[in-house]
Amino acid sequence: xxxxxxxxxxxxxxxxxxxxxxxxxxxxxxxxxxxxxxxxxxxxxxxxxxxxxxxxxxxxxxxxxxxxxxxxxxxxxxxxxxxxxxxxxxxxxxxxxxxxxxxxxxxxxxxxxxxxxxxxxxxxxxxxxxxxxxxxxxxxxxxxxxxxxxxxxxxxxxxxxxxxxxxxxxxxxxxxxxxxxxxxxxxxxxxxxxxxxxxxxxxxxxxxxxxxxxxxxxxxxxxxxxxxxxxxxxxxxxxxxxxxxxxxxxxxxxxxxxxxxxxxxxxxxxxxxxxxxxxxxxxxxxxxxxxxxxxxxxxxxxxxxxxxxxxxxxxxxxxxxxxxxxxxxxxxxxxxxxxxxxxxxxxxxxxxxxxxxxxxxxxxxxxxxxxxxxxxxxxxxxxxxxxxxxxxxxxxxxxxxxxxxxxxxxxxxxxxxxxxxxxxxxxxxxxxxxxxxxxxxxxxxxxxxxxxxxxxxxxxxxxxxxxxxxxxxxxxxxxxxxxxxxxxxxxxxxxxxxxxxxxxx
Numbered sequence: 001x002x003x004x005x006x007x008x009x010x011x012x013x014x015x016x017x018x019x020x021x022x023x024x025x026x027x028x029x030x031x032x033x034x035x036x037x038x039x040x041x042x043x044x045x046x047x048x049x050x051x052x053x054x055x056x057x058x059x060x061x062x063x064x065x066x067x068x069x070x071x072x073x074x075x076x077x078x079x080x081x082x083x084x085x086x087x088x089x090x091x092x093x094x095x096x097x098x099x100x101x102x103x104x105x106x107x108x109x110x111x112x113x114x115x116x117x118x119x120x121x122x123x124x125x126x127x128x129x130x131x132x133x134x135x136x137x138x139x140x141x142x143x144x145x146x147x148x149x150x151x152x153x154x155x156x157x158x159x160x161x162x163x164x165x166x167x168x169x170x171x172x173x174x175x176x177x178x179x180x181x182x183x184x185x186x187x188x189x190x191x192x193x194x195x196x197x198x199x200x201x202x203x204x205x206x207x208x209x210x211x212x213x214x215x216x217x218x219x220x221x222x223x224x225x226x227x228x229x230x231x232x233x234x235x236x237x238x239x240x241x242x243x244x245x246x247x248x249x250x251x252x253x254x255x256x257x258x259x260x261x262x263x264x265x266x267x268x269x270x271x272x273x274x275x276x277x278x279x280x281x282x283x284x285x286x287x288x289x290x291x292x293x294x295x296x297x298x299x300x301x302x303x304x305x306x307x308x309x310x311x312x313x314x315x316x317x318x319x320x321x322x323x324x325x326x327x328x329x330x331x332x333x334x335x336x337x338x339x340x341x342x343x344x345x346x347x348x349x350x351x352x353x354x355x356x357x358x359x360x361x362x363x364x365x366x367x368x369x370x371x372x373x374x375x376x377x378x379x380x381x382x383x384x385x386x387x388x389x390x391x392x393x394x395x396x397x398x399x400x401x402x403x404x405x406x407x408x409x410x411x412x413x414x415x416x417x418x419x420x421x422x423x424x425x426x427x428x429x430x431x432x433x434x435x436x437x438x439x440x441x442x443x444x445x446x447x448x449x450x451x452x453x454x455x456x457x458x459x460x461x462x463x464x465x466x467x468x469x470x471x472x473x474x475x476x477x478x479x480x481x482x483x484x485x486x487x488x489x490x491x492x493x494x495x496x497x498x499x500x501x502x503x504x505x
Contacts, residue, residue, distance in 0.1 A: 026144045028202060029092075029140065029144070029202070029203055029204070030137075030140060030141060030144060030145075030153070032195075032198060032199050032202060032203055033096070033133070033136060033137040033140055033199075033203075034137065034156065034157065035195055035198075036096070036099075036100055036133055036137075036195045036199060037133050037134060037137050037157075039103070039188060039191050039192050039195050040103060040129070040130040040133050040134075041168070042167060042168050042171075042188060042191075043103075043107065043126065043130075043168075043184075043185075043188045043192075044069075044072065044130070044168075045167075045168030045172075046168045046171060046172035046175075046184045046188070047068060047069055047072075047172075047184070049168075049172040049173050049176065049320050049331050049334050049335050050172055050176060050181050050184060050331070051065045051066065051068065051069070051317075051320065051321065052320065052321060052324040052325060052331070053176050053181055053331060054068065054116075054119075054181060057180075057181060058115060058116045058119075060116050061449070062321065062445060062448075062449045064116070066317065066441055066442065066445040066446075067120065068119065068120060068123050069317060069441055070230060070438050070441050070442045071120055071123055071124055071127070072123045072124070072126065072127040072130075073127070073313075073434045073435075073437050073438035073441065074127075074226065074227060074230050074434070074435075074438045075123075075124045075127035075128060075131065076127045076130060076131040076430070076434040077131075077226045077230075077431050077434040077435040077438060078131075078219075078222055078223045078226060078227065079127070079128050079131035079132065080131045080132075080134075080135060080427050080430040080431045080434060081218075081219075081222050081287055081288045081427050081428075081431050082214070082219060082287065082427075083095075083131065083132050083135040083136065083423070083426070083427045083430070084135075084287065084288055084289065084423045084424045084426075084427040085213075085214050085287060086098075086132065087135065087136065087139055087423040087426075088423060089211070089214075092136070092140065092203060092204065093199075093200070093203045093204060095132060095136055096133075096136060096199050096200070096203050097196070097199070097200050098129070098132065099129045099130075099131075099132035099133050099136065100129060100133075100192060100195060100196040100199060101129065101196065102125060102126070102128045102129030102132075103126055103128075103129030103130055103133070103192055104129075104189065104192045104193055104196055105125055105129075106122045106123065106124070106125030106126030106127070106128070106129065107122070107126060107185050107188050107189045107192055108185075108189060109121065109122035109125060110122035110123065110126065110182075110185040111182055111183075111185040111186050111189060112182075113182070122185075131430070131434075134426075134430050135423070135426040135427050135429075135430050137157070138410070138414060138422075138426040138429070138430075139422050139423045139426045141153055141154070141157070142414050142415075142419070142422040142426070143419070143422060150357070150411050150415060151352075151353040151354065151355075151356030151357035151407065151408075151411050152350065152353040152354055152357055153353070154353055154356070154407045154410050154411045156349065156350065156353070157349075157407075157410070167342075168335075170332070170335035170336055170338075170339050171184075171187065171335070172184055172331065172335055173330065173331035173332030173333065173334055173335035173336070174332055174335070175187065176331040176332075177330055177331055177332050213285050214287070215276070215280060215285065215286070215287045217276060218273060218276055218277065218280070218286070218287035218288070219287065221269050221270075221272050221273035221276065222269075222270075222273050222287070222288075224265055224266065224269035225266050225267075225269035225270035225272075225273050226266070226270070226431075226435050226438075227266065228262045228263065228264075228265040228266025228267070228269060229262070229263060229266035229267070229270070229435070229439065230266075230435065230438045230439050230442050231258075231262045231266075231442075232258075232259045232260075232261075232262030232263040232266060274290065277289070277290045278290060286424075288424060288427055288428060288431070289421060289424040290428075291421065291424075292417055292421050292424055292425045292428055293428075295416040295417060297412060297413070297416040297491060297492055297494060298413050298414075298416040298417060298425065300487060300490055300491050301409050301412050301413035301416070301491050302413060302428065302429065302432050303487065304365075304369075304405075304409055304484060304487045304488070304491060305409050305413070305429065305432060305433055305436075306432050306433070306435075306436040307436070307480055307481070307483055307484055307487070308372070308402070308405055308406075308409070308481075308484060309432075309433045309434075309436040309437040309440065310436040310437065310439055310440035310477075310480055311372075311376060311440060311477040311478075311480040311481045311484075312372075312402060312437075312440070312477075313436075313437035313438075313440045313441055314437075314439075314440030314441050314443060314444035314445075314473065314476070314477050315376060315379060315440075315444065315473070315474060315477040317440075317441045317444065317445060318444050318445065318448055318470055318473045318474065318477075319334075319338070319379075319391075319395070320334050321445070321448065321470070322382065322448075322466065322467075322470040323337065323388075323391065325462075325466045326384050326463050326466040326467050326470060327384065327386070327388070328463075329388065333388065337388060337391055337392045337395060338395055340392060340395075340396045341392075341395045341396035341397075341398065341399030341400075342399060344396055344399055344400055344403070345399040345400065345402060345403040348400060348403045348404075349403060349407065352364060352403055352404060352407045352408075353407055356407055356408050356411060356493065360408075360492065360493035361408040361412050361488075361491050361492055361493050362488065362489065362491075362492075364404045364405070364407070364408045365404070365405060365408050365409070365487075365488035365491055366485075366488045366489065367401075367404055368401050368402070368403070368404025368405035368408075368488070369401070369405060369481075369484040369485045369487070369488040370401075370485055370488075371397060371398070371400060371401030371404065372398060372401035372402060372405060372481055372484065373401075373478065373481035373482055373484060373485055374401075375394050375395075375397050375398040375401060376398070376474065376477045376478040376481045377478045377481075378394050379394065379474040379477070379478065380471055380474045380475050380478055382467070382470060382471070382474065383467045383471070384463040384464055384466070384467045405484075408491070408493075409491070410429070411493075412491055412492070412493055412494060413425065413429055414426065414429065415493070415494040416494040440477070440480075443476065444473035444476055444477065445473070447469070447472050447473050447476060448466075448469035448470055448472060448473040449469065450469070451465075451468050451469040451471075451472040451473075452465045452466050452468065452469030453465075455468045455469065
């Protein structure tokens with residue numbers, strides 16, 4: 001007999017777990033949130049192809065340019081922990097309107113930016129809104145979709161998360177080769193405004209609001225913790241960019257001091273942040289409730305996601321730099337190369353979701369991790385003579401491996417938690433993903449730039465030096481991917497939980 005549940009705060013009987021389906025109204029809310037997430041991801045995926053153009057148009061270095069991506073992801077990592085508080089304190093509609101308003105404002109500022117500094121500010125404002133959207137989407141899915149159907153719903157999320165990367169780079173390349181980088185934001189802005197207007201009209205509250213406090217000290221500690229570590233990674237090899245022997249030695253020395261200081265500040269701040277959360281969660285006042293790590297399956301899934309994000313986001317940022325600076329192809333061609341993989345990832349999403357619901361994690365994660373690691377090792381063989389079609393095939397295979405990994409990791413991690421921890425689990429998942437991604441980007445772009453500069457100083461041609469830099473970055477991603485194969489054997493699909501009907505309808 002199917003289990004039944006008491007609806008919180010009402011005493012009424014909720015729909016049985018095994019038979020409850022998502023209502024048309026709830027489905028509409030999820031699709032609206034998916035649409036908003038699509039806009040945010042589309043914006044982010046257009047930037048990877050644009051970085052080589054921005055280096056030339058704005059007169060900045062590759063290390064500086066990567067901060068347009070790293071600062072975006074780092075801001076998300078700082079803001080995402082606050083979403084646990086926001087989703088408890090404010091209504092779903094209010095949180096959505098705030099998120100999309102910030103994203104739209106940042107997009108407008110970026111469109112009007114005259115140079116690098118204001119563009120960087122715009123990216124930070126954009127990230128503040130984007131950071132709220134993904135935890136809001138994930139928490140809403142966990143609250144509205146019964147556990148036996150979550151794989152299929154996460155498969156739909158995969159479609160959106162893959163469709164945007166499919167369109168983004170190609171659209172970006174077309175705009176960059178015709179009207180310039182500002183129109184990357186000019187195209188996204190009206191879509192964002194439409195999503196804001198429709199969502200403000202149709203989205204209602206999911207769940208009950210509480211008087212959850214916001215601990216400012218925790219916010220500050222998380223900013224210094226995550227910021228210090230990622231900034232420190234960006235300083236690896238940061239001094240070696242040419243000049244006389246004395247100048248290079250001084251630059252390297254400064255970079256080393258900055259790296260050590262940043263890491264030290266980051267580690268100390270993170271340790272204090274964790275200590276403070278343990279104290280505050282005794283009274284349910286933590287900014288980020290770390291009791292979610294009491295679930296071994298959640299912890300393993302988060303660790304797997306961190307390694308996957310570090311390797312993937314770092315490598316996927318190096319690919320456009322490699323193709324445009326080493327192979328000399330246009331931004332449009334770069335976008336077209338990643339198109340087949342993104343489409344394959346999106347088309348596979350629903351099937352992967354159904355497989356997860358029926359068979360669990362291992363049948364997906366084990367082959368997925370092997371495919372992802374194998375393709376990243378294949379990236380290390382790329383040089384200045386690698387054909388474009390080879391890159392397109394390898395990129396497509398990598399996307400399939402990622403599709404096999406992301407859906408089960410998202411679903412198994414959050415499904416391992418009690419419903420009262422969904423918002424905190426979503427915040428932890430988003431924070432770890434963004435910090436790992438930002439760290440991967442900062443580390444690999446910096447290593448690529450440093451090795452490239454060293455190769456040029458040693459007398460190599462620009463193409464050969466760039467290929468050596470890309471090889472070094474891809475090697476790091478490949479090494480990071482190896483533990484994923486081991487971890488895939490230990491993550492399991494959690495048992496279906498009793499599912500209370502959401503309040504607020």
